[in-house]
Amino acid sequence: MNNLLEVRNLSKSFGGLQVTRNVDLTIAPGDRVALIGPNGAGKTTLVNLISGVLDPTGGEVMLDGSKVTALSQRQRAHRGLIRTFQITRLFHSMTVADTLRVAAIQKNGMTYRFGWGGRSADLIEKSVERVLTDLRLQDRRDNDVSLLAYGEQRLVELGVALIMEPRVLMLDEPAAGVPQSESHIIMDAIENLPAELGVLFIEHDMDLVFRFARRIIVLVSGGVFCTGTPDEIAANEDVRAMYLGEAS
Numbered sequence: 131m132n133n134l135l136e137v138r139n140l141s142k143s144f145g146g147l148q149v150t151r152n153v154d155l156t157i158a159p160g161d162r163v164a165l166i167g168p169n170g171a172g173k174t175t176l177v178n179l180i181s182g183v184l185d186p187t188g189g190e191v192m193l194d195g196s197k198v199t200a201l202s203q204r205q206r207a208h209r210g211l212i213r214t215f216q217i218t219r220l221f222h223s224m225t226v227a228d229t230l231r232v233a234a235i236q237k238n239g240m241t242y243r244f245g246w247g248g249r250s251a252d253l254i255e256k257s258v259e260r261v262l263t264d265l266r267l268q269d270r271r272d273n274d275v276s277l278l279a280y281g282e283q284r285l286v287e288l289g290v291a292l293i294m295e296p297r298v299l300m301l302d303e304p305a306a307g308v309p310q311s312e313s314h315i316i317m318d319a320i321e322n323l324p325a326e327l328g329v330l331f332i333e334h335d336m337d338l339v340f341r342f343a344r345r346i347i348v349l350v351s352g353g354v355f356c357t358g359t360p361d362e363i364a365a366n367e368d369v370r371a372m373y374l375g376e377a378s
């Protein structure tokens with residue numbers, strides 16, 4: 131299948147510190163790829179480079195075969211390259227439905243520039259309903275975000291990403307900070323992501339990694355140390371010695 135996302139020889143230095151080293155990776159429709167590695171390996175930096183939060187020192191990011199390296203985060207998002215952050219960035223005094231509505235308006239605002247009547251409003255409400263249903267958040271629609279359990283807040287954040295109609299979705303530690311008792315909320319949501327979506331996720335929780343990833347990329351010191359299926363990575367002595375042993 132054709133790749134949605136292709137990263138070629140991507141590098142980033144902060145002053146004299148090189149934190150991304152000649153990274154190549156691809157994401158195809160339906161991919162579930164986990165990006166793992168020790169603390170400080172450069173995982174978030176890589177996602178920041180791919181999503182346009184940071185400019186690379188070298189290399190290219192391609193989406194559907196076209197270079198997007200010079201495009202802003204917003205322009206990349208408009209083309210379907212969407213990411214979430216390690217820590218939620220929600221307005222706590224807004225309701226769940228309004229939070230999704232604002233995201234939908236932002237998304238559609240890029241297309242519908244000529245007013246907010248009729249058809250645009252319908253489209254926005256439809257997409258809000260779709261995401262509320264997909265994430266099983268209908269009962270929470272009128273609750274302020276601040277009243278939700280943290281796992282549910284992370285779900286709303288995922289909803290904001292989904293309402294942007296991603297083709298490639300990058301999740302930065304989707305379960306970070308979520309107590310064990312609520313982790314099933316996130317697991318169910320990830321399991322039910324649209325099948326055709328290409329997903330790249332950073333995760334330290336190895337249960338989540340081995341449950342969802344069909345391919346794992348191990349990043350060490352900013353470079354790709356190895357790539358493989360979960361079975362291959364679990365059996366890799368070097369990864370076990372260096373990382374999995376320490377992480378479990």
Ligand SMILES: Nc1ncnc2c1ncn2[C@@H]1O[C@H](COP(=O)(O)OP(=O)(O)OP(=O)(O)O)[C@@H](O)[C@H]1O
Nearest residue numbers: 144147149167168169170171172173174175176334
């Ligand atoms: N803006 C910055 N300026 C200077 N150094 C930075 C900057 N951002 C990240 N770094 C450094 O780059 C390296 C990689 O950081 P990054 O956050 O990408 O790692 P990570 O693999 O995501 O770590 P973690 O698993 O702890 O979240 C670290 O040494 C970090 O200190």
